[in-house]
Structures are given as structure tokens and as C-alpha cells.
Amino acid sequence: xxxxxxxxxxxxxxxxxxxxxxxxxxxxxxxxxxxxxxxxxxxxxxxxxxxxxxxxxxxxxxxxxxxxxxxxxxxxxxxxxxxxxxxxxxxxxxxxxxxxxxxxxxxxxxxxxxxxxxxxxxxxxxxxxxxxxxxxxxxxxxxxxxxxxxxxxxxxxxxxxxxxxxxxxxxxxxxxxxxxxxxxxxxxxxxxxxxxxxx
Numbered sequence: 001x002x003x004x005x006x007x008x009x010x011x012x013x014x015x016x017x018x019x020x021x022x023x024x025x026x027x028x029x030x031x032x033x034x035x036x037x038x039x040x041x042x043x044x045x046x047x048x049x050x051x052x053x054x055x056x057x058x059x060x061x062x063x064x065x066x067x068x069x070x071x072x073x074x075x076x077x078x079x080x081x082x083x084x085x086x087x088x089x090x091x092x093x094x095x096x097x098x099x100x101x102x103x104x105x106x107x108x109x110x111x112x113x114x115x116x117x118x119x120x121x122x123x124x125x126x127x128x129x130x131x132x133x134x135x136x137x138x139x140x141x142x143x144x145x146x147x148x149x150x151x152x153x154x155x156x157x158x159x160x161x162x163x164x165x166x167x168x169x170x171x172x173x174x175x176x177x178x179x180x181x182x183x184x185x186x187x188x189x190x191x192x193x194x195x196x197x198x199x
Contacts (some may be wrong), residue, residue, distance in 0.1 A: 003145075013049070013071040019152070019185040021048055021072075021112050025055040028141050028177045028193045029108060033059055038139070039105035043131055045094050046112035050076025050087065066092040066100070078152040095123045098130035107131065107138045113178065114142040114153040117189060121164050129168060138169075138196040143179060146190035161194055170197045188198075 012018045012038050032038050040061040044053040047065030049072050056063045057080075065071055065087065076089040094101060094112055107128060116124055132138060145155040158174050165171055172195040179191040 001165050008072050009067075011068040013069045013075070016018045018048065018072075019181040020179075021183055022180055023051070025051045026141060026180055028191070029110065029139065029162060030055065032139060037137075038108070038130075039137065041104050042106040043097075043100075043110065045097065045107055045109050045128065046088065047076060048072050048110075050079055050089055052088070052108055052110060053087050054079055054083060054085055056085075057087045064088040064100070064104070065088070066094060066097065068093060095120060095127050097127045100131055103131055103133045103136070105133055105136050107136070109138065109140040110143075111141060111143075111153070113140055114156050124163050125169075130186050132198045134198055136198050138194075138198070140194045140196060141177060141191055142194075144176070144190045147179075147188055148162040151186060152189065156192060158192060161192065161196075165194075165196050168199050170199060171195070172197055 032197060033056060038056060042056055042061050042063050043134040044065040047053050047067045050065050051067040055062040057113050065076055070091050073089045073091045080087045114122060126139060130153040142156045143153055145157050147155055162171055163172060174194045179189040
């Protein structure tokens with residue numbers, strides 16, 4: 001991402017206006033963790049203020065979070081300290097995850113894929129492939145086309161997900177879900193929750 005993009009994402013957190021920053025993990029990921037579907041080590045790609053990585057660390061998983069917004073990462077680190085949890089949080093570019101120089105059994109994406117245009121979608125999928133072990137699982141939660149209006153990020157169809165992950169990946173399932181947002185957001189987004197395995 002460009003320096004301008006980093007600055008734009010950080011500005012959202014500085015202003016306190018991130019509608020997805022709900023102060024808890026998304027219910028869809030809690031359910032996956034409760035079912036034992038998330039393996040360790042796990043990367044939270046676009047972790048924001050860290051609620052998913054922190055939730056997973058509480059369950060004994062080795063968790064790392066990466067986000068473009070320094071303000072969000074600072075908040076995530078503070079939360080980890082306050083909760084006595086050992087989680088690695090790094091400012092970084094999700095389009096260049098190879099810079100982490102490590103791999104993970106699981107990657108979770110809560111609302112990142114849907115922010116990219118077509119070109120950056122392809123870059124993002126390539127970036128994910130550099131950090132997910134062969135046979136590793138990506139859980140991806142994104143706005144679906146069932147979300148009304150056009151406020152917020154792009155809506156994503158199942159066909160778009162299948163096209164984006166057509167080469168080198170296997171989509172096990174795409175389930176209808178809800179993307180939880182703060183109360184002041186004018187709509188309740190519908191979502192897809194995809195389980196995608198790296199070949």
C-alpha cells in the first residue's frame with residue numbers, strides 16, 4: 001500500500017470513527033474458535049485494534065496481528081498488556097505479508113478483502129499465499145451483495161470469491177453470516193464467511 005493509504009487507515013482510528021471496531025471479536029470468528037476450527041499459529045490480517053488475535057490468544061493459540069494503522073496497533077498492544085496476553089502486533093502492509101518472513105496454519109481476515117479494487121484483490125490473494133502454510137486455512141469474512149445500499153466497502157459475491165481464489169486454493173464452503181458494526185452505522189451488513197484452503 002502507499003504511504004497515503006497507510007495514513008488514511010490510521011486517520012480512521014485517530015478519529016474514533018471505525019464502524020467495524022466494535023470492542024469485541026466478530027461472532028463468526030468466536031464460533032469458529034469455539035468449534036476448534038482455528039489452528040495455531042494464526043495471523044490476523046488487518047487486525048485493527050486486535051480483538052480477534054486477543055480472543056485467540058486467550059484460548060491458548062499463538063497469534064500475530066498485522067495492520068496498516070499505527071494507532072490501531074498501539075491500541076492492540078495496550079490491550080494485550082492490560083489483559084496479560086502474549087500477542088505479536090505489527091504495523092505492516094497486508095499486500096506484502098511476505099515481509100513477516102514466517103508462515104501460519106491459519107489466517108483470518110475480518111473485513112479486509114472487501115476494501116480492495118480488482119488489482120489489489122489479486123495482490124492480496126498472492127500476499128496471503130506467502131504466509132499460509134500448504135494445507136493451511138484462510139477464514140475470510142466480507143460484506144456480501146445482500147447488504148443494502150452502497151455505504152461502506154464493496155459488496156462481494158460468491159462468484160467473486162471463487163474467482164479470486166481459483167488458482168492454488170480450494171474453497172471448502174461459503175456461508176451466509178453477519179458483519180457486526182457499531183450501532184451508529186446506518187445499515188446491518190450481510191456477509192459471507194468463507195473457508196479457503198491453500199493447496
